[in-house]
Amino acid sequence: MSMYVLGIHVGHDSNVALVKDGIVVADIAEERLRGVKHFSETPSLGLEWCLREAGISMEDVDIIAVVSLDTLNSQPYFVKTLGLDKERLNPKHAYIEPPTYIKSYQISKGTELVHVDHHLAHAASAYFTSGYNDKCLIITADGIGDSVSLAVWRGEDGGIEPLMKVGAEGSLGWFYGAVTEALGWWVGDGEGKTMGLAPYGNTKGMEGIFDSIIPHYENGRLIKGHNFGDPCYWQSGGSFHWHLRDSEYVKGLVDKYGRENIAAEAQWALEEEMLKIILPWLEREGVNKFCCSGGVFLNIKLNQRVWESKRLDHQHIFPNAGDGGLGVGAALYAYYHTTSEEGIKPISHIYWGPAYLNHEIEEILKARNIPHRFCDDISLKCAQLLAAGKILGWFQGRMESGPRALGNRSILIDPRKAENKDIINKRVKFREPFRPFCPSLPLEAADKYLENWRMERYMITSFNGKEETRGEIPAVVHVDKTLRPQIVERSENEKFWSLLTEFGELTGTPVLLNTSFNIKGEPIVCSPRDAIRCFYDTGMDYLALGDFLISKDGRC
Structure with missing residues (x-):
């Protein structure tokens, strides 16, 4: 049973x-x-x-x-x-x-x-999805949760053992959140903007400017904490907005040094302090397997630094690393803690949300008198449209969990033109022009475009782009010459893999710019109705809903 x-x-x-x-x-x-x-x-x-x-x-x-x-x-x-x-x-x-x-x-x-x-729950979300059946190191880090901001754990034989817990005084998540707030963005949401802005800055002459507000670690231990005070919060429209008092201090630094430079120094400081925690604990535990979760590990540049430390053979970041993954973590912990089941099962996808069948989609389209066309091969048709320079909304199968679009609720465009990054930011996402986009590519093409890469299905780690092929896909190469890829396997998402492959056959480049199907400030679309509203409220040209195609002019 x-x-x-x-x-x-x-x-x-x-x-x-x-x-x-x-x-x-x-x-x-x-x-x-x-x-x-x-x-x-x-x-x-x-x-x-x-x-x-x-x-x-x-x-x-x-x-x-x-x-x-x-x-x-x-x-x-x-x-x-x-x-x-x-x-x-x-x-x-x-x-x-x-x-x-x-x-x-x-x-x-x-x-x-x-x-x-x-x-x-964060630790369980990482460990019980890793597939690691021998000893590994687990680290969780965020702003705060149940009075803990960072914790170190040992995963072994299906159990999770705490090794160190740090309270609010060691919160690197709150430090980075204060910088994010000072830059004008929502704590718990805008940290990705801070990270994206950082490569445009220069840290020269800025050493130590955060010393008074950042917790300091050495050899895996907190050696100097910081009193962040009690964060204030404001609830608006069903969501929490936090205010961290250190943001006022950082605003002064922004005025003095500039936004890009402050973001760059904050990113560097975060990476350095986290490495002072992670690397000593890997050494202490004598392991080369590492898994992690918590909002700090949504920072893809940090994850790249950890991978490039050359201390790891295996790295697993739970894809839904923020608080949106806590339900999965709690359920998996309760299951493994209660049963005597042996062996940790790895995940190979996170398509765990709602799906809509073709007949359900068609009913919605007909009820709204929206002209549409059924396609026998939607992947081929959409590849042709993308190769012709069109912007495509792509709505297929079960919705992804987590904050990244992984080929089922995606907005897509050809990455071979550098201006397409600006077009999507301006015409579709309505967001800041500096923000980068991710490439999706089939597994078979990963070695052509990525240096020192490992399997990355979830856009949770960046890698350096290969010098000889970076120029081929400029719209998805960030200013620091990195890419945050989704590597797609045919066995896990055949329709999206086919789209990428068909586009590659038409253009010679099996890569697409892939961003989440939403606009700035709104969640990723869940239902066909959500997708239709977003489509008609943006500059997208075509929408693929299951095997149906819609165009703005009604001619599909």
Whole structure:
């Protein structure tokens, strides 16, 4: 009989995941169903979708694993919908109760409720998806979670053992967040912009400018912490926005040194401090296998520095490394902690979200009187359009988990023209012109374009581009000559692999610029309706919905 484990995270990037016999079968961030980026309230729609996707009821769930200490007793929704004893509810929330039309569930008497610490859930998301069945090092790092900002763990024989935990005073995530806020961006969202801006800057003459606000590490240990104070937060439209007091100090530095240079120095400082943690612990543990999670590890340049340290034979970053991956981590930890199953199963994709069949898509198109055309070979037709210079929305199969577009909810264009980067930023994404884009390419072509590469399916690590081929794909080569690739295997996404291959046969370049199917400030699209709205609100030329093609002029 199968074992089902639900993982639930409420907070920044609220999400729900469902694990069946150790395999993730459903995972979704509530933002995708609500249309509110980084939605931080109760993931009620995600809970309902996960159960429906698996074809089970709440009574079939063996374990409910929740992240963070007060999730259950501070959430009136769970008290009602899961039929919990109201005495569990924090008295200050007792007056809040969902209305009768909010769906309730009957849990089995045998269903176990488990709490999983925030950083333990991060560690589990990395370890239990790595496939590492011998000893490895695990590090988790973010702003803060359950009073921990960074933790070091040993993964071995299916168990996770804590080796070191650091509180708020050692938060490198908060340091980088303060810089991000000072640059004018959302903490917990805009750090990728800081990272993208950094290569445009110069750190000359800036050594030590952050010494008073960055935690300092040596030989794997915190040697000088920093009092960040209590971060303030502002809740707006269903999401949290944080204010870190050090951002005021950094704003003064921005005025003095310039935005690009501040970003460059912050990136360098983050990488240096993280290497002072990671490398000594690899040495201490005597391992060359490393897995990690937490929002700090969404920093692809840091991940490249770790890989290029030459201390690793194996590196696994959980693709949904931020808080959006906590539901998966909690569910996997509860499963492996409860069962006696041997062997850690690796993941080879994260297509764990909703899918829509052709007949469902056609019904939506017909109901809206949208002209469309069915294509026997949608990959070939779209490759021809891309080769002709068109901008394509690509909506296929199950939605990706995490913040990256991996070929199922993507916006695509030919990378051979440098100006296409600016076109997408200006006409489609409506975002800052300096921000780079990622290439997707088939596994067979990786060696042609990437130096010192390893398998990278998830755009979570950058690599240097090969000098002899960088000029062929200028729209996806960043100013520092790096690329953040998605390497596509035919066995994991045949339709997208076919699109890349067909484009390569037409142009000689089997690479596409691939960015997430959304505009700045909005979540990646989830449903065909989301995709249609985004298509008509941007400068895209064509939209492939399943095997149907739509064009702005109605002539497909």
